[in-house]
Amino acid sequence: MQLGIFTVGDVTTDPTTGVTPTEHERIKATVAIAKKAEEVGMDVMAFGQHHNPPFAASSPTTTMAYVAAQTERLILSTATTLITTTDPVRIAEDYAQLQHLADGRVDLTLGRGNTGPVYPWFGKDIRDGIPLAVENYALLRRLWDEDVVNWEGKYRTPLQGFTATPRPLDGVAPFVWHGSIRSPEISEQAAYYGDGFFHNHIFWPAGHTQRMVELYRRRYEHYGHGRADQAIVGLGGQVFMRKNSQDAVREFRPYFDRAPVYGHGPSLEDFMEATPLTVGSPQQVIERTLSFRDYVGDYQRQLFLMDHAGLPLKTVLEQLDILGEEVFPVLRKEFAALKPAHVPEAPTHASLVAAAGGPKDSTVHAPADDVTGQSPVTV
Numbered sequence: 001m002q003l004g005i006f007t008v009g010d011v012t013t014d015p016t017t018g019v020t021p022t023e024h025e026r027i028k029a030t031v032a033i034a035k036k037a038e039e040v041g042m043d044v045m046a047f048g049q050h051h052n053p054p055f056a057a058s059s060p061t062t063t064m065a066y067v068a069a070q071t072e073r074l075i076l077s078t079a080t081t082l083i084t085t086t087d088p089v090r091i092a093e094d095y096a097q098l099q100h101l102a103d104g105r106v107d108l109t110l111g112r113g114n115t116g117p118v119y120p121w122f123g124k125d126i127r128d129g130i131p132l133a134v135e136n137y138a139l140l141r142r143l144w145d146e147d148v149v150n151w152e153g154k155y156r157t158p159l160q161g162f163t164a165t166p167r168p169l170d171g172v173a174p175f176v177w178h179g180s181i182r183s184p185e186i187s188e189q190a191a192y193y194g195d196g197f198f199h200n201h202i203f204w205p206a207g208h209t210q211r212m213v214e215l216y217r218r219r220y221e222h223y224g225h226g227r228a229d230q231a232i233v234g235l236g237g238q239v240f241m242r243k244n245s246q247d248a249v250r251e252f253r254p255y256f257d258r259a260p261v262y263g264h265g266p267s268l269e270d271f272m273e274a275t276p277l278t279v280g281s282p283q284q285v286i287e288r289t290l291s292f293r294d295y296v297g298d299y300q301r302q303l304f305l306m307d308h309a310g311l312p313l314k315t316v317l318e319q320l321d322i323l324g325e326e327v328f329p330v331l332r333k334e335f336a337a338l339k340p341a342h343v344p345e346a347p348t349h350a351s352l353v354a355a356a357g358g359p360k361d362s363t364v365h366a367p368a369d370d371v372t373g374q375s376p377v378t379v
Helices: 023-040 060-068 088-101 126-145 185-195 208-223 243-259 267-273 283-289 313-338 347-356 367-371
Strands: 002-007 045-046 075-080 107-113 149-151 159-162 175-179 196-200 233-235 240-241 278-280 301-305
Touching: 002 075, 002 313, 023 045, 023 060, 023 185, 023 367, 045 060, 060 075, 075 240, 088 126, 088 243, 126 185, 126 240, 149 240, 159 233, 185 196, 185 208, 185 313, 196 208, 208 233, 240 283, 243 267, 243 278, 267 278, 278 283, 283 347
Parallel strands: 002 045, 002 301, 045 075, 075 107, 107 175, 175 196, 196 233, 233 301, 240 278
Antiparallel strands: 149 159
């Protein structure tokens, strides 16, 4: 089981102090959180992509490269990479470049995001969201898997004899999770390719998550990638902890009540009952998280959203200490004891390279005149 955290990079006022961080402070805080995640032994940190206020997360690859240079073990992922409005050529090249810089500690979660206006900002139509996700990913796969691509589709200009550079590290593309909250078409897409399926698991009740994951598992088996219970599943979640549950609820309540994403709606207690949000003691978080397996089966990745709703950096770092010292060691032990031997671990760069028969140099070498477009010069 890979355990970690994800961030969406929101710039939110702390309702208890009235202080709003600057974009600079928020970006620097994200880096501090990533370094803390590695320090306390987490496996993964995932970075969001947004192109509008109140977020400071428009370039996850830039942040991930900076974090990669200051960490040694942490897997860097995304939450999410906007497959609908980001050119697949850019995704192919940016994440392959990041692979090299991070020595393979990279995977990504593809999604459509939750900001409707992003589509026209990047020249797309929100009504084409699903077809864009399908077509763009089909192209992305070819750009990583084939050295030379000839391609024509509906939503971007054709490619003739195109080579995405650099080529994936060791000849193996980054592992892809397809992230979705409500779209069965994305479950189908993940299953078709034999990729991972990541359910956000924040705003919806357990029954909804169960149906989405079950669909993915059935179709994964249908496409011949393995048994349904061997499909690669990841979940999101939200927690806030203190030693005593009463203290956790009291401290977190003003953040919940005024949070842009779920404030001004159901009470904290009602929201915790209806969704996986857990506010309480470390033991309560452990028990609640272990219960996810009851309705999604054995799964491979669990990430928690920790730095949101205006929580100050100091508090977030305290939460990571609790996760790393008290929660994750127990979860690792318990999930490992429950997992059958035939259920795979989460893919890593090393496991993907081994499955491909070992590393290979996939560099594409071309004559100088092919690179410059000019005829060779004779001196």
